[in-house]
Amino acid sequence: MKIAIMGAMREEIDPILEKFESYKTFEYAGNVFYTCTYGVHELVIAYSKIGKVFSAITASVMIERFGAQVLLFSGVAGGISKELKIGDLIMASALCQHDVDITAFGHPYGFIPEGSVMIETDSDLRSLAAEIAVDMSIDLYEGIIATGDQFVASAERKAWIEKTFNADALEMEGASVACVCHNFGIPFFVLRAISDSADGEAGVDFDTFLQSSAQVSAKFILEMVKRIGD
Ligand code: ADE
Numbered sequence: 001m002k003i004a005i006m007g008a009m010r011e012e013i014d015p016i017l018e019k020f021e022s023y024k025t026f027e028y029a030g031n032v033f034y035t036c037t038y039g040v041h042e043l044v045i046a047y048s049k050i051g052k053v054f055s056a057i058t059a060s061v062m063i064e065r066f067g068a069q070v071l072l073f074s075g076v077a078g079g080i081s082k083e084l085k086i087g088d089l090i091m092a093s094a095l096c097q098h099d100v101d102i103t104a105f106g107h108p109y110g111f112i113p114e115g116s117v118m119i120e121t122d123s124d125l126r127s128l129a130a131e132i133a134v135d136m137s138i139d140l141y142e143g144i145i146a147t148g149d150q151f152v153a154s155a156e157r158k159a160w161i162e163k164t165f166n167a168d169a170l171e172m173e174g175a176s177v178a179c180v181c182h183n184f185g186i187p188f189f190v191l192r193a194i195s196d197s198a199d200g201e202a203g204v205d206f207d208t209f210l211q212s213s214a215q216v217s218a219k220f221i222l223e224m225v226k227r228i229g230d
Contacts, residue, residue, distance in 0.1 A: 001040070001229055004068035005221060006058055007047045008173045011210050012075040015218035016045055029061050030054075038225055044068055051149050052097070052176035059180040070125070070228065071181050071188040073174060074221040076206075076213045077145065078152055078198030080161065081168040084141060085194065086209050087216055090168060091129050092145040092190040094118040095175040098161045099148035109164050117165075118144070119178040122187035125224070129189065132223050140220075143168030145190060147175035153202035170198055189224070193217040 007013040013034075017023065023036035023045070034045040044066040048058035062068040077090065084090060096110045096118050103109060110117040126142065133140035146167035152158055161167050174190040181188035193213035196205035 002042045002044065002067050002069050003225055003228065004059070004062035004066065004071040005043060005045045005225070006055070006062065006071065006073055006177070007075045007214070008050050008055060009075070009210070009214075010047050012214045012218070013045055013047045015215045016074065016222060019222060028065060029057055031058050031061065033061070033066060035066070040229065041225060043225070048173065051172050052147060055173035056176040056180050059177045063180070063184045063186055068186065071177065071186055072125075072221050072224060073177055073188070073190040074214075074217045075171065075173070075192055076195035076210055076217065077169040077171040077192035078158070078196050078202055079169055079194040080158055080198060081141070081143060084169060086196065086205065087213055088141060088194045089138065089216060089220060090141040090143055090145065090192050090194070091126060092121050092174055092192075093126070093142050094120045095145045095147055095178040095190060096165050096167070097148060097175045098146040098165060098167070098170065099150060115179070119175065119182050121178070121189055125187060125189035128227060129191070129220070129224060132220070132227060136223065138220070141168065145174045145192065146170045147172060151202070151206075152198040153200060155199045158198040169194065191217050191221055
């Protein structure tokens, strides 16, 4: 199977690339794509750059140009739920865009006509992740992830996102990748390790914990790749 693994930042895919002795490199549409084989699977790996637009480009290219049949996103997020501490893992049950606002026309926040506020991730991939978490004795949280083109570092904004979308974590790429995969009919999975709590300390915490949390997520994603198709 051709599996896409993507992150938003170099730090999110470096721990994955480090696992491979050799890979091919392709430059296309403003990104670098790395391809290699892993067991029975072919992988295409890339980081998109931050935000919904760049991540949508990268996901589209992975599917259309590289023929990805499944997409796994690995990275970090700001925690909303009080249960989530720095370094904890959350897999998205569904994702939404917290910065979409056409409420002036009577629509709910996050809604775009002919779309939906929430896009669900693939349930088979979530079940596989839950099994792996049990096998590895890891606490894997499942919940709603809200995406927007904002680094959230404010208790007020975080509280609004929690109240409006019932979200457990937030980041800047998941929902756009979800939108691409949903529209192309590609099963997808979004995993994030918490790097900060999206409050006044978020900037400092993000810088401190980006690498360590990105590694936690990447390690789990590699385990998933090993077991996809078992
Ligand atoms: N990714 C990790 N932390 C984040 C935050 N506080 N806001 C947006 N994206 C994030």
